[in-house]
Amino acid sequence: MNAHITEFLERVRPFLVAADEQDILREIAGSIEDREASMPGGGTDENMVAVIAAMGDPRDVAAAWSTGRPAVAVNYLKVQWLLTGLLYAVTVGMAAMSAVAGGSIILAPVLYVPRLTPLSLLYYLLLSFVFDYGLASILIQVNEHFGNRVGIEWALGIARRERDRRHGKRKTADVVVRNLVDVVVMLILYLVARFGVPYAIWLRGLVRFFFPDPFSVPFTIWLLAMAAVQFAVACLYCARNWPTYVYELVGSLGGMIALLVAATLTGPPVQSLREGAMPIRIFLAVFVLSVTWGLFKAVTTAFFDWNAAPEL
Amino acid sequence: MSEVDNFEKEMNRGFFQLVVLLLLEKPMYGYMIVRVLEQNGVVVDENTLYPLLRRLEEKGALSSRWDAAEAKARKYYEVTDQGRALRSSLLEIWEHQGKAIQSLRREVES
Numbered sequence: 001m002n003a004h005i006t007e008f009l010e011r012v013r014p015f016l017v018a019a020d021e022q023d024i025l026r027e028i029a030g031s032i033e034d035r036e037a038s039m040p041g042g043g044t045d046e047n048m049v050a051v052i053a054a055m056g057d058p059r060d061v062a063a064a065w066s067t068g069r070p071a072v073a074v075n076y077l078k079v080q081w082l083l084t085g086l087l088y089a090v091t092v093g094m095a096a097m098s099a100v101a102g103g104s105i106i107l108a109p110v111l112y113v114p115r116l117t118p119l120s121l122l123y124y125l126l127l128s129f130v131f132d133y134g135l136a137s138i139l140i141q142v143n144e145h146f147g148n149r150v151g152i153e154w155a156l157g158i159a160r161r162e163r164d165r166r167h168g169k170r171k172t173a174d175v176v177v178r179n180l181v182d183v184v185v186m187l188i189l190y191l192v193a194r195f196g197v198p199y200a201i202w203l204r205g206l207v208r209f210f211f212p213d214p215f216s217v218p219f220t221i222w223l224l225a226m227a228a229v230q231f232a233v234a235c236l237y238c239a240r241n242w243p244t245y246v247y248e249l250v251g252s253l254g255g256m257i258a259l260l261v262a263a264t265l266t267g268p269p270v271q272s273l274r275e276g277a278m279p280i281r282i283f284l285a286v287f288v289l290s291v292t293w294g295l296f297k298a299v300t301t302a303f304f305d306w307n308a309a310p311e312l
Numbered sequence: 313m314s315e316v317d318n319f320e321k322e323m324n325r326g327f328f329q330l331v332v333l334l335l336l337e338k339p340m341y342g343y344m345i346v347r348v349l350e351q352n353g354v355v356v357d358e359n360t361l362y363p364l365l366r367r368l369e370e371k372g373a374l375s376s377r378w379d380a381a382e383a384k385a386r387k388y389y390e391v392t393d394q395g396r397a398l399r400s401s402l403l404e405i406w407e408h409q410g411k412a413i414q415s416l417r418r419e420v421e422s
Contacts, residue, residue, distance in 0.1 A: 020366070023387070026378070027342060030386055031358055034343035056359075064359035 015062035083136035085299035093292025099263035225262035248298035
């Protein structure tokens with residue numbers, strides 16, 4: 001199929017009712033091809049672009065071609081779940097940073113992450129999801145009010161790039177092996193942190209600045225918890241034949257929550273951080289942000305796969 | 313949009329249903345319907361036609377099938393028995409209204 005048509009259908013698709021989606025997209029594609037063929041000069045790239053331009057705004061096309069509920073309402077639900085997932089990714093990431101750093105975090109004006117305890121963590125994850133769901137609803141309403149679709153297009157752009165990047169990659173046992181290697185590495189890191197670093201500190205005072213004891217041990221425990229959960233998810237992914245986006249979403253979120261739970265249970269090594277281990281604080285912040293970003297991409301990829309283009 | 317445009321749009325709603333039911337005695341796909349209607353002086357926008365076809369299909373007045381035998385997969389629509397019954401009723405209404413307008417015009421002119 002022509003790349004212009006595919007691109008146009010991708011822009012129409014999010015605004016369609018799922019039940020009619022495949023039928024409508026096929027008909028739109030056929031209609032564009034027929035109109036292009038009937039133009040003077042036939043099937044040229046210029047004619048194709050002109051025909052697609054004449055179709056109008058993808059959102060209006062979707063609304064005009066749909067017969068069921070208003071397309072915006074259906075799209076609203078999809079976008080709400082996407083936005084909730086993205087906000088939740090940020091919330092969990094912030095909570096992990098809070099737990100690791102041992103303090104509260106405020107991301108003005110909407111997000112406040114308190115210093116978590118094992119008890120407060122129980123309801124924090126649930127309540128923050130409900131909060132993010134409500135916040136997503138408000139943001140969409142504001143977005144709709146001002147007719148700004150840039151944010152959605154941006155998120156979909158990330159999802160498309162992710163899909164293209166992963167194109168051709170197949171699910172294999174490599175995923176399980178890779179995650180198993182992560183678990184083993186974390187175990188080795190734990191052993192080194194538990195027994196090796198104190199010995200190194202005893203030998204060289206400089207090491208204390210970068211790897212203050214007892215910081216290294218809890219830190220590797222958090223990573224170990226995260227890697228273990230991701231390994232378990234990878235095993236389930238292969239055994240249950242899950243879609244890739246489920247693996248990425250559950251693996252990222254599960255890993256992040258495992259890190260958060262472990263960090264909350266073990267408690268932050270505040271004493272060690274106050275001693276001046278700034279490189280480690282920066283490393284931690286970058287690490288948690290990178291995992292949050294991975295989760296963010298997993299959510300957008302899930303959204304893309306969830307609305308996967310039909311076979312045309 | 314002028315008042316005439318609004319009025320035409322309202323009138324076309326029933327009119328397009330009728331012409332589609334008349335035309336689809338033999339199977340046709342969307343763009344073919346547009347072309348045949350154009351050749352007979354009926355200009356219909358595709359954004360109007362396709363939803364109309366789907367609505368008539370949902371009501372059971374039309375049936376459809378995808379034909380992938382050609383180079384391009386096309387969805388062919390055809391009128392059903394239920395559609396034929398609907399068409400007869402609409403034609404009766406159409407003819408009755410046409411006669412009523414003629415009669416009124418004659419009365420006013422005389």
